Each structure stands twice: as C-alpha cells, then as structure tokens.
Amino acid sequence: MDKHTKAKLFPKEPGIYIFYGKDREYLYVGKAKNLRARLLSYFRTSTHKTNSKIRSLLSEATDIDFTIVSNEREALLLEASLIFEHKPKYNVLLKNAEYYPYVEITADEYPTVRISRKRSRTNSKYFGPYTSVGFIRNLIEFLQQIHLFRTCQTTLSKVRKPCMNFHMHRCLAPCRKNEYINPKFYQKMAIEPLIEFLNGKTEKTIQLIREKMIKHSRILDFENAAKYRDMLFKFEDIMARQGVVVDQRYNFDVIARKSRTYVVFRIRGGHVISKLVYELDSPFMRNFLFNFYLVQKNDIPPSVIVERGVKHSVLGDKVYVGTPRDDVELDLLKKAKENVETQFSIRELNKKTIQQMAESLKLSRLPQHIEGIDIAHIQGDTTIGSVVVFKNGTPVKSEYRHYNFGNRKIDDYATIELLVKKRYSKHPVPDLILVDGGLGQLNSVIKALRFLNRNADVVSLAKAQERVFTRHGELNFPQKSLILRALVRIRDESHRFANTFHKKLRTKKLLSSKLDQVPGIGPKRKKQLIEAFGSLDRLRNASPSQVAQILKSKKLAERIFSYL
Incomplete structure (x- = not known):
C-alpha cells in the first residue's frame, strides 16, 4: 500500500506519526490533533510546491505509521x-555550540556520581547541563566531603576493601565487607541531599556545614571547626567564579534569542550555574522550549524568563513562561541578550572564516571539522601526542584525545606518522588536519595518510613568523588575517593540550621516583599514594595523618616526610 492511500486510513484521533526510511530508521516524528488531516496535508500539490523539505521527506520515506494517544499533552x-x-x-534538532557536561547519578543499588557528556543511560538521573567541567569537578568534590556519596566506577561486589575516599572521610563506603550499609540509609544520607542541592535547594547543605562548624567550636575541637569553615569558604569561592549571585530563593532560567542562536542562563540557589549557547533551525521560542526541556530532558524550573510571552507553552500550566517580573529577572535578561548578540556575531564570523579558509588554502571542501595535532617530549622522554577537535570554529573538548608513546627514542617526524596512523586507523578523517610545524611535519602527515589509504586536506603552521604550508606550497597571511588567527588558535590549543598532559605525566614520574627511595614503600603503596596525591607538591602539603590513613601506618608516613 502506498503512503498516500495509507494516510487516508489514519484515524481522526490525536497522536503521533512517524515517517520511516528504507532501513526502518526514523526520518521524521510529528504530532497532530487529527492524524488523518495532518498526514493528508503532506500530499497536497500546494504543499509540494512551497516546501522542498516535505518533497525530500516523501521521496525518501518508505513507510508511515501512527500511535493514538489520549490528548495533545501526551502526544x-x-x-x-x-x-x-x-x-x-528531518526533525528540527537543537545543536549545542559545545558538548555540555552533566552530573549523572546512576541507578545502581548504591548510586555513584560522575560527570557525563552523553546522556546514554536511560535509568540514570542527569542534572545540568553546565558550562564548565572544572566547575562541576570542584562542586562534586565539595559536596562529597559533606554528603559522602561514592564517585568510583567499580563493581562493589569485586571490591575487597575501601579506597582512600573512605579513609579521608569522603565516602560512606558501601563496599565495606565487615559493615553492612543499608541502601535506603545510603540514599537518605548521601543521594537525596545531593539531588536537593542540584535542584537549587542549597540552604540545607550550607546550614548543615554551619551547624557542624559551631558544634565543633563549642567543644573546643578547633581543627574540625576550621575544616568546616574552610568548606564554606570553598563553596563561596566555587560559586563566585560563576559570576552573578542573587538571593538563594531564586531558581529559574533566562532565555534570549538572536535569529537562530539562543543563550540560556540557568540560576539555581541564587547562582548562575551555567551559560549555554545553542543553535536551532527555527526562530520560534516555543520550538526551542520544546527541544531544550522536553526533547533534551533538561530539568524544568518553576519559571522561564523570555523577552516576549509564549502562547500555549509546551511546559504546562504550572511553569511560568513570560517576561521579567522584578528587577533581578530584568537585569539577567539584559545580560542574556548581550551574550546572545555576541554569540551570534561569533557564529557569523566563524562561517565567514571557514568559507575564506577553503578558498585561500585551496581546500577540497569546507573545513567544518578540523583536527589539530601536536606532540610533546623532552629529548625523547615520555613522548605523547595530542588531537584537538574543532567543529564549525568551536572546540569540542569531549572529543580531544591523548596518545602515549612512552620513552621510544624516535624523531618528531616519525612520531607524527605514528600519531596519524594510530588516530585515523580507528577514526574518520576530518575535513582538515592542522599540524604544528613546518614542511617536514606536513609531509609526515601526508605520508601516514597515504599508508592508510585515507584522504584529507592537510596544513601545517610553523611558529617562526607563523608560516603556513599546504600541499600547494607556502602561504603568508597578514598578522590580522581571520584565517591566520583561526589556525593559530587551533595550533595553540593542540600545543596546550599536549603540554598539559605531558607535564602531568612527568609530575607523576617524579613522585614515583622519589617514593622509590623510601624504605618500606613497595609498588602497591606507591600506587596508593600516586592515586591519592598525584604530585610531589601535593604530597608535601598533605598532613602526616592523611598519609597515615591511606597507608595504615603512622611510622611509615613519618618516614616518607623525612625523605621529601
């Protein structure tokens, strides 16, 4: 039965309809008050003449189907x-300007808390999105000290004894074999207060810290009183870095739009916890609300502040969607509008730069997906490679990768060849590969791609006078050139990413070699200390009691400090 004939048989009920492709993949999902009337509208001659998207959808679709529902809200x-x-x-989808992180609370018997960029686990609870991974890490670290939830990814049945977080009073340790922790107790003490905090109700957590600080101060336990005082300072510092701070009672979102660019401020517990930028192929706020809150399944606050009221809000009658009601909301909307103007200008400039880059560098296609590669080592020691990813001029940090080549004594050209082979034997090649260096580095990338039988445009950028090399020869751009500035930005980011990781590895190596000198520190204890402190400076700044808790030996802790 052809699609038109099938549409005539659809019921006149509310529901959703689906267009399928040849492999039964979903091409389009829509909703309707009257399924038959809506589907037949797709087959009108007038619709075909005016809507190329519908023409394309109907030519590609091989089947249609429907599901009847009780009402429009359910649909x-x-x-x-x-x-x-x-x-x-064919659905209008929300495009993140960046891949924003979430706080994930798993659905395990004893839930663990982690940072996630992909909301792939249907049973987990997600909070966010947030702008900065660093902000979330600091926030989770702070909250773990108070509510003692676990952050490990380990299967608890396989754990033989608690990790350092238990000994440092940061986890209830439901993995303990000698002491049963009731799952309901863990939920009540660790998870429920965390969820309440992430939903914007921060007062109870802050009040709990204050009460503990006062309690220890009254019994002259000044060491622990100072610990809780420092927690309060840390919380204020973490939140202050986010910028705007208003009354703790405020929990709402602010959304501003410029053309098809949207900026969202999320205010929870009186703090702006994230500033998010999206693109949507629709200038209608109602479509954005539908995609951001219902499709993306982001938590819905009591109020959403917009420049103009939205008729028939998709968020339901209990959520206020409208213009500012006081000076605080008005001020934040003004800031959101300023941000969206800037973000719109940046996106337009990125599109212009990408077009100019394709023409000036004689590229075979628009460089919408660029990967920058670099290597770092000190005289062949601890050699690592880095790959950074930019899409439409924006860094996608969740796709950055490091490659560790150990202590192999090979030159830079050979290392670049290894990096390219390792990367693109498993990943698709981008539109453009940018390598830090000159003509030699460029040729190394081209040689490795030929070995893999892969094809991509390649450009190298030498630091000396910022010279650009392509397959067609050397190019020189003015220092103020948008193309040169874009290439330098990607090159510098790959360099930063490589050097940061290289420094981290060298720091761990230094700590490891120092611990080798301490009698009584074998591989197992050395691993515990490296995992706990990560660097020599952090170990030196720790107290002997902290080290003793991890090693279960006060004497050994004192011996370590005598060697540092």
Whole structure:
C-alpha cells in the first residue's frame, strides 16, 4: 500500500506519526490533533510546491505509521521522547555550540556520581547541563566531603576493601565487607541531599556545614571547626567564579534569542550555574522550549524568563513562561541578550572564516571539522601526542584525545606518522588536519595518510613568523588575517593540550621516583599514594595523618616526610 492511500486510513484521533526510511530508521516524528488531516496535508500539490523539505521527506520515506494517544499533552511528550531517542533526520534538532557536561547519578543499588557528556543511560538521573567541567569537578568534590556519596566506577561486589575516599572521610563506603550499609540509609544520607542541592535547594547543605562548624567550636575541637569553615569558604569561592549571585530563593532560567542562536542562563540557589549557547533551525521560542526541556530532558524550573510571552507553552500550566517580573529577572535578561548578540556575531564570523579558509588554502571542501595535532617530549622522554577537535570554529573538548608513546627514542617526524596512523586507523578523517610545524611535519602527515589509504586536506603552521604550508606550497597571511588567527588558535590549543598532559605525566614520574627511595614503600603503596596525591607538591602539603590513613601506618608516613 502506498503512503498516500495509507494516510487516508489514519484515524481522526490525536497522536503521533512517524515517517520511516528504507532501513526502518526514523526520518521524521510529528504530532497532530487529527492524524488523518495532518498526514493528508503532506500530499497536497500546494504543499509540494512551497516546501522542498516535505518533497525530500516523501521521496525518501518508505513507510508511515501512527500511535493514538489520549490528548495533545501526551502526544507532545511521546513526540519529544522519540525525537530524543532516535534523532530523526528531518526533525528540527537543537545543536549545542559545545558538548555540555552533566552530573549523572546512576541507578545502581548504591548510586555513584560522575560527570557525563552523553546522556546514554536511560535509568540514570542527569542534572545540568553546565558550562564548565572544572566547575562541576570542584562542586562534586565539595559536596562529597559533606554528603559522602561514592564517585568510583567499580563493581562493589569485586571490591575487597575501601579506597582512600573512605579513609579521608569522603565516602560512606558501601563496599565495606565487615559493615553492612543499608541502601535506603545510603540514599537518605548521601543521594537525596545531593539531588536537593542540584535542584537549587542549597540552604540545607550550607546550614548543615554551619551547624557542624559551631558544634565543633563549642567543644573546643578547633581543627574540625576550621575544616568546616574552610568548606564554606570553598563553596563561596566555587560559586563566585560563576559570576552573578542573587538571593538563594531564586531558581529559574533566562532565555534570549538572536535569529537562530539562543543563550540560556540557568540560576539555581541564587547562582548562575551555567551559560549555554545553542543553535536551532527555527526562530520560534516555543520550538526551542520544546527541544531544550522536553526533547533534551533538561530539568524544568518553576519559571522561564523570555523577552516576549509564549502562547500555549509546551511546559504546562504550572511553569511560568513570560517576561521579567522584578528587577533581578530584568537585569539577567539584559545580560542574556548581550551574550546572545555576541554569540551570534561569533557564529557569523566563524562561517565567514571557514568559507575564506577553503578558498585561500585551496581546500577540497569546507573545513567544518578540523583536527589539530601536536606532540610533546623532552629529548625523547615520555613522548605523547595530542588531537584537538574543532567543529564549525568551536572546540569540542569531549572529543580531544591523548596518545602515549612512552620513552621510544624516535624523531618528531616519525612520531607524527605514528600519531596519524594510530588516530585515523580507528577514526574518520576530518575535513582538515592542522599540524604544528613546518614542511617536514606536513609531509609526515601526508605520508601516514597515504599508508592508510585515507584522504584529507592537510596544513601545517610553523611558529617562526607563523608560516603556513599546504600541499600547494607556502602561504603568508597578514598578522590580522581571520584565517591566520583561526589556525593559530587551533595550533595553540593542540600545543596546550599536549603540554598539559605531558607535564602531568612527568609530575607523576617524579613522585614515583622519589617514593622509590623510601624504605618500606613497595609498588602497591606507591600506587596508593600516586592515586591519592598525584604530585610531589601535593604530597608535601598533605598532613602526616592523611598519609597515615591511606597507608595504615603512622611510622611509615613519618618516614616518607623525612625523605621529601
């Protein structure tokens, strides 16, 4: 039965409809008050003449189907759920300017807390998105000291004894074999207060810290009183870095739009916890609200502040979606509008630069996906390679990767060849590969790609006078050139990423060699200390009691400090 004939048989009920491709993949999901009337509208001659997207959809679709629901609200939620799960080709989808991180609380018997960029586990609870991974790390570290939830990824049944977090009073350690922790107790003490905090109700956590500080001060336990005082200072420092601070009672989102660019401020517990930038192929705020809250399944606050009221809000009657009601909301909307103007200008400039780059560098295609590669070592010691990823002029940090080549004594050209082979034997090549260096580095990348039988445009950028090399020869750009500035930005980011990781490895190596000198520190204890402190400076700044808790030996802790 052809699609048009099938559409005539659809019921006149509310529901959702699906267009399928030849492999039963979802091409489009929609909702309708009257399924038959909506589907037949796709086959009208007038629709075909004016809408190329519908013409393309009908030519590609091989089948259609429907699901009847009770009301329009149910249809809206089912539509959102199917779009989130299948990401159909022809649906208008929200595009992140960056891949924003979330706090994930797993659905395990004893849930663990971690940072996640992909919301792939359907049973987990996600909070966010947040702008900065660093902010979330600091926040989780702070909250773990108070609520004692676990952050390990280990299967608890396989754990023989608690890790350092238990000994440093940062985890209830449900992995303990000699003491049973009731799952309900763990949920109540560790997880429920965390969820409450992440939902913006921060007062109880702050009040708990204050009470503990006062309690220890009254019994003259000044060491622990100082610990809780420092926690309060740390919380204030973490939140102050996020910028705007208003009354703790405020929990709302602010959304501003410029053309098809959107900026979202998320205010929780009186703090702006994230500033998010998105693109949506629609200038209608209602479509953005549907995608951001229902399709993306982000938590919905009591209020969403926008420049103009939205008729028939998709968020339901209990959520206020409208213009500012006081000076605080008005001020934050103004800031969001300033941000969206800037972000829109940046995106337009990125599109212009990408077009100019393709023409000036004589590239075979638009460089919408660029990967920058670099290597770092000291005289062949601890050689590492780095790959950074930029899409449409924006760094995608979740796709950055390090490659460790150990202490192999090979020259830079051979290392670049190894890096390219290792990277692109498993990953698709980008539109453009940018390598830090000159003509030799360029040729090394080209040689490795030929070995893999892969094809991509390649450019190298030498630090001396910022000279650019391509397959067609050397190019010189003015220092103020948008193309040169874009290439330098990617080159510098790959250099930073490589050197940061290299420094981290060298720091661990230094700590490891220092611990080798201490009698009584074998491989197992050395590993414990490296995992706990990471660097020689952090170990030196730790107290003997902290080290003793990890090693279970006060004498050994004192011996370590005598060698440092």
